[in-house]
Amino acid sequence: MTDDRSLARAVASLRGLAVGDAVGACYFIPLNQPLLTDRRLPPDPWFWTDDTEMACSVLAVLRDHGRADQNALARSFAAHHDFDRGYGAGVNRMLRLIRQEGADWREQAEGMFDGKGSWGNGAAMRVAPLGAWYGSADLDRVVAEATASAEVTHTHPEGVAGAVAVAVAAALATDTSSSGLSGHDFLDEIAERTPPGMVRDGIGNAMTLLPLTDPRSAAASLGNGRYISAPDTVPFCLWIAAKHLDDFETAFWDTACVGGDIDTTCAIVGGIVASRVGVAGIPAVWLKRCEALPEWVGVE
Template sequence: MTFTLFPGTRLALALESLAGLSVGDALGARWPVDPQSPPPGPWEWTDDTEQACCLVAVLAEGDLDRDAFAELLGRRHDPRRSYGRGALAVLGEIRDGLPWPIAAAAAFDGQGSAGNGAAMRAAPLGAWHADSLARAAVQGARAAEVTHAHAEGIAGGVAVTVAAAAAAAGRLDGQRPALLGAVAAHTPEGLVRDGLVAAQRIKDAAEAADELGTGARALARDTVPFALWVADRFLDDYPAAIAACARAGGDVDTTCAIAGGVVAAYTGPGGIPREWLAAREPLPGWLVAATATE
């Protein structure tokens, strides 16, 4: 990578990835759905998009401001957006003033969350860091740790952040990246990374869903490898990526959000069908206000 990213370019890349994430999330939330004949809008987005909006709103040069991110997650989270009970408990504690490191570490009887929540929101952060996969991995871990203290939950956030960074870098370089290999190289050892390594030899979507999982357990390890296999396989075809996630079932809004955010980082907004963007519920006004000043 030889390009230089200025703040305005970083923000544009993050917002384009967010568009792909949010459309995938909103359409996936209507599952069962056939993306070839999607339902009429508006398509309401879920906690995947809400948390990603919080992340984008605090992006700036330097290290992610985790205190600001945690405060925004606590203040803006809407329980009606399909949050899981564990996430609601952590975010409620943060909203009520408990420091985020304590809230995250106490989750799930002190084990921390191994869920897919850090991964589902991470793609825009990766697009922001398109000029350095190593930097993306560090910042992906920092963002994940705000709500996920378990190593696998953190690894899921790292993997998706790096995937989106690689995708955006490929777009800027004009070269399609070897996505899964790049992600596996920057993901900490563990079950998420094992899934990414296994994904590299899989050629068929049905086999990928069967072997890697589709998020039915809402864990990083059974969500991220499949979603990134889809992103890698359909990196230049956003509708096909969303269709593959929808056909597989499982945690469809989350797999669509992850794959959609990564693929849009590669295709840009032109890869997302215009009518899908129009059908998606508008993003929150507070995000628009926060990013308009950048």
């Protein structure tokens, strides 16, 4: 039976993720990308990318199975795979083989990059609704479920670590009590739950950079997703979330202004911050101008 509170939190996170993704995608120019110099919204409509499409599967599987059932996730990812949404080449091939030829998702995921597995940011970009679903009460469960969700496409330890870190961040963000974590404590708790490696080291670096006010300065050290890896993407997103956990609009602009993989960084940040501020905390006009979520996800 679906817990209505879990579903409401996950839906809010998904909507924040989709808005961040869709608006961020308007600014994403892979080569010779200009930095944003003002905060004017782009013309609408705003169309979301693979980040949102895969996050919709995460929410749908949680709703239908009560956990990150890996087989169900693989089926959903493959069934709803839209080539034109901006998937990476490796995932495009993997999902096509699963859908058209019945390929084993385990073999496909483990075989990526000469058997090393992907350490890209794809598992992290879609996972915030999972963290919001479980909330802050059982972070061990969040870590286990985020790991399971990542392994369907990303088996490299850093790819998994990125998903774990973002899921824990979204889970912690759901604690809106006066004793809820923020700033340094927020990042410290995430780092404590993140497996050792480059992602966790990056979160440690993000803690030391919290006194900075210029996101460009933080991104110069933490990365901005330009290399499409979890270590180059997740620590900066968490730095932004730690600074602006109660302010969706400021969090978005401070993420977007540094360039890089803007749709993905803004999707991650949007999913985390919306886990805290809810749908009401996302600017209403942004929600209206964003492409609607797909009917199959069952979110009104």
